Amino acid sequence: MDPRKLQILGAIVEDFVSTREPVGSKSLLDRHDLGVSAATVRNDMSVLEEEGLITQPHTSAGRVPTDKGYRAFVDHVATIKPLSTGERRAISTFLEDAGDVDELLFRTVRLLSQLTHQVAMVQYPAPQQARVRHVELVKVADSLLLVVLITEAGRVDQRTIALAQPRDAEFYEGLRDGLLRAVSGREVNDVERGLARLVAATAPADQDAVREVTDVVAALAASRTEDRIVMAGTGNLARSAADFARDMEPLLDLLEEQLVLLRLLSEMGAEPGTVQVRIGEENRNRSLTQASLVGAGYRAGSHLAILGPTRMDYVTGISTVQALARYIHRFLE
Amino acid sequence: MDPRKLQILGAIVEDFVSTREPVGSKSLLDRHDLGVSAATVRNDMSVLEEEGLITQPHTSAGRVPTDKGYRAFVDHVATIKPLSTGERRAISTFLEDAGDVDELLFRTVRLLSQLTHQVAMVQYPAPQQARVRHVELVKVADSLLLVVLITEAGRVDQRTIALAQPRDAEFYEGLRDGLLRAVSGREVNDVERGLARLVAATAPADQDAVREVTDVVAALAASRTEDRIVMAGTGNLARSAADFARDMEPLLDLLEEQLVLLRLLSEMGAEPGTVQVRIGEENRNRSLTQASLVGAGYRAGSHLAILGPTRMDYVTGISTVQALARYIHRFLE
DNA sequence: CATTGGCACTCGGAACCGCCGGGTGCCAAC
């Protein structure tokens, strides 16, 4: 495809993103030095329109990029410049003293939304395969038991259960020691057998009470914390609302649906390190036909992304998403 | 104050909340059976206006409640009817099988926003005074150590630290045992001395490495998880945006500022069990002059609240907030 | 004396209208 036409497409996208108004041949020349006359630009524009990359909202008004136009832009025109060293340093200093993973994710998503001026979301990291380090049982109340599982990888999972058959504290101390012997040092996906053996070795009268607890331990070991999402910058959506307005309502609803978002993120199928872009109608989801997603994986099965109007600044979006994905990838290893 | 005037005030508030438009004497009669004529209503309205409870947006238009008017409404007119048993049951079934506290708070805030159609927020519960149950050290990487502290009350706190003086795994196993002897069974606010003694009893060469860890344990014991907030229903704000529009931007920014929100919640000073309402200008915060907060405590120092436009449905707001505060109060005890 | 029906008056907002300017497509010329 003619490089000048691509250049013009780029200029149109750029102008439209910043002004939010259809851009015409003259005003394009005002802001970009294309080295050709307005008439030429007009001719090229009408070709671009035939190809479906741009469109006119009304007869004889400026042109606006279509979804396909944005796609061509990110694929063939946009050059993703890496962040400046200043920006990199800012990211590091802001993230490096995050205490735990929760805090890291929270800060990351916050930063992402501030740098891109879009809604940002980060999926909880998928647990790595790891051995069980410790199990702890804490009797919180008469029939409430807190079960804590700690892995070598540093993950801490907890769950409180209502006991159907409460026993006294000593019982659970003994049970804890039994659990430790049964699962400590095992891979998390290999605790089942150890637990089964523990149950089998228990006096029949105690088996039900024990099974209550072992079930939870098994669930915790298999638990997929990655099915949670942290989000920030919802306000940015409303800010750009002025134009992609009404259609924003379903979007806001969508943001409350963690399950849907999770599916969305996985469906993007961004391998760790790669950035994927979904533009407008490319999204299967009906609420997203006016929106774009820019996402990246930072570990197998774990993603982060930004969401904004199709007319968003893809260049900084992509580079920021990539930078942060890399950063937390490194941080977590 | 004349009961009929209060009744009229109530009717005005009610109509304005549902129609979002200034309400005049005639249309008021259409929707409420007040037993008097329009002229009488007009007279009463002009009195209410003199008292500053309602106001006219423009000369000869309908009336709109002022902040003071809403205040009078919630204080003297609104009758808070408890939730129906159906609603109560819905709350129970939705919340009862929440696994851990995180999950409980998440569901609560979600429910709160859905029932009231406002933005909902819940503060993390302030830790109860409790004894240390367990301390665990997990070496996650070469110079990264995960420190976990579990209390009798069932709280699990964790933090990862970058070690300035990394030692081998055995060292930390020994240290863990030392820590357990030093702090296990102590009140969380009384771990300092035990830790100090442990450091003192350590060989001088090891003291720095040990202190790195004991500092974190002390910090965790003193840590105030209550300074976090879970939020839901941000979209509801944008939905009501149509009218309290522009002034919504700072509000959305505010929602990103957890620290400010926390101060806000504590400043409301809602004792556990009581519901507090802050209307419009009553809020010190400038971003909130168009908004109202309805909050309640569910434990000393821990609150939950909804935030919406001053013209919100205070009746269901107050009763829902109260019901949920009571529910998680009971749940946590 | 509070209440009521009547009446003149007000004014914001919707509907209507005409102009303006940025934009287009086409064409002849280079």
Place this chain on the structure above:
DNA sequence: GTTGGCACCCGGCGGTTCCGAGTGCCAATG
């Protein structure tokens, strides 16, 4: 292929008009 010129298009903006919901006031009434 590119360019300048030109006729034409039409959405949006400012100005004007008109309508109706709403008010305040007043004289009459039980």
